[in-house]
Amino acid sequence: MVQTNVTIDPLSPASPVEKPEIEEVLDLTTGEYRSATELIRSFRYDHLIEERGRVRSALDSAPLYKCALCPSAVYLVSSPEKRFFFRHRHEDGSCPAQTRSALNQDDILARKYQGLRESEPHKRIKELIERSLRADPNFRAESVVQEKRWYVSQDRAQWRQPDVQALRGEQRFVFEAQLSTTFLDVVVGRRDDYRRGGAQLVWIMAGFEPNNRRLTTDDILFSNNSNIFVVDEETCALSETAGEFHLRCSYREPYREGDTLKERWAERVVRFSELTTHLDTQRTFYFDFESSERELWAAMDNELRADFFAFWTASMTPHCATTDVDPWRLLRRRLAARNVPIPERPDADSNFSTMIHGVLSALKGEPVGWQFKKLVQVAHHLAEMYPQHVLAFGHGLAVAGHQDAIEKQDPKGRWRERSEKLKNRLREADAELMPDRDWLPALCFLFPDVGARVAKFLAKAEMRNAA
Ligand SMILES: [Zn+2]
Numbered sequence: 001m002v003q004t005n006v007t008i009d010p011l012s013p014a015s016p017v018e019k020p021e022i023e024e025v026l027d028l029t030t031g032e033y034r035s036a037t038e039l040i041r042s043f044r045y046d047h048l049i050e051e052r053g054r055v056r057s058a059l060d061s062a063p064l065y066k067c068a069l070c071p072s073a074v075y076l077v078s079s080p081e082k083r084f085f086f087r088h089r090h091e092d093g094s095c096p097a098q099t100r101s102a103l104n105q106d107d108i109l110a111r112k113y114q115g116l117r118e119s120e121p122h123k124r125i126k127e128l129i130e131r132s133l134r135a136d137p138n139f140r141a142e143s144v145v146q147e148k149r150w151y152v153s154q155d156r157a158q159w160r161q162p163d164v165q166a167l168r169g170e171q172r173f174v175f176e177a178q179l180s181t182t183f184l185d186v187v188v189g190r191r192d193d194y195r196r197g198g199a200q201l202v203w204i205m206a207g208f209e210p211n212n213r214r215l216t217t218d219d220i221l222f223s224n225n226s227n228i229f230v231v232d233e234e235t236c237a238l239s240e241t242a243g244e245f246h247l248r249c250s251y252r253e254p255y256r257e258g259d260t261l262k263e264r265w266a267e268r269v270v271r272f273s274e275l276t277t278h279l280d281t282q283r284t285f286y287f288d289f290e291s292s293e294r295e296l297w298a299a300m301d302n303e304l305r306a307d308f309f310a311f312w313t314a315s316m317t318p319h320c321a322t323t324d325v326d327p328w329r330l331l332r333r334r335l336a337a338r339n340v341p342i343p344e345r346p347d348a349d350s351n352f353s354t355m356i357h358g359v360l361s362a363l364k365g366e367p368v369g370w371q372f373k374k375l376v377q378v379a380h381h382l383a384e385m386y387p388q389h390v391l392a393f394g395h396g397l398a399v400a401g402h403q404d405a406i407e408k409q410d411p412k413g414r415w416r417e418r419s420e421k422l423k424n425r426l427r428e429a430d431a432e433l434m435p436d437r438d439w440l441p442a443l444c445f446l447f448p449d450v451g452a453r454v455a456k457f458l459a460k461a462e463m464r465n466a467a
Contacts, residue, residue: 006082007213010046010222010252011263020085021097024068033068040076040084048084049222052076056188059089070095078215122163125177125206128236129164133175136245136272143167150174152197160193163204172199177206178220187219191282200277202284205230208250210265226252227285235269245272251287254296259304259334261296304334305446316346316353317360317369340445341438351386352439358382358389359447362396365405375402376409383418388436390422392443395453429461 008014016037027034043051055064055075063073067088072095074086088095126146133144144166152158162174174194187203194201203220208228213221221228230248238246246269253266270286277284311327328346335342343349357369361378372378382390397403410416426433435443435454444451 005212005214006080007211008045008082008218010044010226011261012045014040014043014045014048015083016040017079017083017085022067022069022074022086022088023097025065025074025086026068028062028064028066036086045082046218046222046226048076049218052078052084052184053188053191053219053223056184057192063089067095067097069097082215119179121206122177122179125204125231126163128231128233129175129177129204132231132236132239132245132247133164133166135240135243137243138273139166139168139173139245150197150199152193158193160190160197162199165199172197173202174199175202175204178203178216183216184219187216187223191223195280195282198279200279200284201282202229204247207232208248210250224283225285225287226289227287229284238269242271246270247272249286251285252289253287254289254293256296256300259300259337261293261300301338301445304331304338307331308335308446312346312356316356335442335445338445340441342442351388351436352442354382354386355389355392355436355439355443356446358386358393359396359443359450362393362402363400363447363450365400365402374409375406376415379406379415380418383422387422387432388434390433391426391435391457392447392450392454394419394422395450396447399449399453426457429464434458434461 020036022036024033025036058064059075066073073089076084077087078084133139146164147161149159149161163177164175166173208230228250235246235248249270250267252263254261254263275284275286308331332342343352360368367378382393
């Protein structure tokens with residue numbers, strides 16, 4: 001089939017248009033002004049599509065971004081080439097940046113959408129959905145209806161007219177056919193209304209080609225944990241023979257190739273009862289793409305950490321014993337791919353090696369990488385020579401529950417006295433004790449628990465400074 005849609009690799013970075021009218025936006029969540037193009041580029045394509053939905057959904061109640069030059073909230077729009085830019089919620093001509101052309105694209109889409117709802121393909125897919133539901137006794141037969149008003153709340157003014165709806169037990173499911181120009185307002189508006197009314201929305205397509213996707217398909221796909229459902233003649237016939245609602249599900253399936261994450265499209269026919277539904281997010285999926293992706297990353301991270309510590313233990317404890325830096329170079333490359341810099345050689349930066357040894361000692365409850373006999377000696381050494389690592393060391397003790405060990409080695413209370421003073425200085429964000437920024441990513445990656453606490457401390461200290 002001829003490819004008619006610009007289809008973007010979900011894992012690639014999102015692209016902004018070249019010269020956006022709105023160059024800068026205010027991120028209302030963080031209170032930061034951001035360059036629109038940089039902001040867009042900072043997202044992976046699939047994540048930006050999700051963000052687009054969130055932005056649209058919040059636009060009227062609590063906008064996420066506003067224009068830097070005027071009071072208007074802004075939302076994310078895509079060019080036909082799937083390059084993104086921000087547009088004003090209200091365009092009254094008062095802003096130097098004007099993003100709406102005379103022909104309002106949204107109005108055109110809305111009209112085209114209404115027209116399509118009357119179309120033959122739409123009637124056919126509704127019919128197929130209804131037949132599939134009627135075949136399945138889990139859906140109450142009398143509840144299966146097409147195009148019937150459903151009231152979102154007690155307020156009779158608020159209603160929706162789902163393509164097909166049905167009750168499964170007490171749970172209401174609404175099935176909306178995705179038409180070729182279903183646009184983001186519709187997608188988001190329905191999702192919000194059905195959530196509010198306690199009904200579960202399931203988008204159904206008449207067909208799906210992973211490599212020829214419309215943006216509107218992406219809007220549904222990426223906000224639905226990367227699962228798309230198709231009901232066609234074949235699934236409908238199967239539902240009728242099996243006496244159970246079947247759908248064709250296409251989903252992204254991540255897999256590992258060495259240290260990188262790849263993905264492929266998978267498709268299979270599934271029973272409705274095999275699907276996971278989340279009312280609060282309005283997601284319905286067969287394959288849990290997000291969890292699967294997260295688990296693969298976690299496994300790869302654990303491996304990389306284990307490889308790092310294996311090398312470090314063999315080569316750097318009790319002191320630098322390595323002349324072969326090839327394994328280190330490889331570790332360095334693998335970590336760089338995670339945006340985690342480490343020094344050129346394991347012993348090239350005493351600030352780095354002391355951080356690693358300090359936290360390892362705290363976690364182990366005994367000196368690692370030093371000739372010291374006692375943990376308390378490590379503590380004093382850090383306080384005197386490497387005060388920037390005292391906080392990480394302290395959190396290491398707390399995480400591993402080794403505060404007692406150090407107290408037992410401190411009969412005269414010298415460390416206790418010293419650590420009290422250090423705590424007070426940390427509270428005042430004493431510059432000398434501020435954790436090292438250069439190696440913070442390494443700390444966070446290699447020691448996630450300790451790193452998270454140190455990063456949190458730094459973020460707070462920064463907010464205080466800014467205030
Ligand atoms: Zn503006």
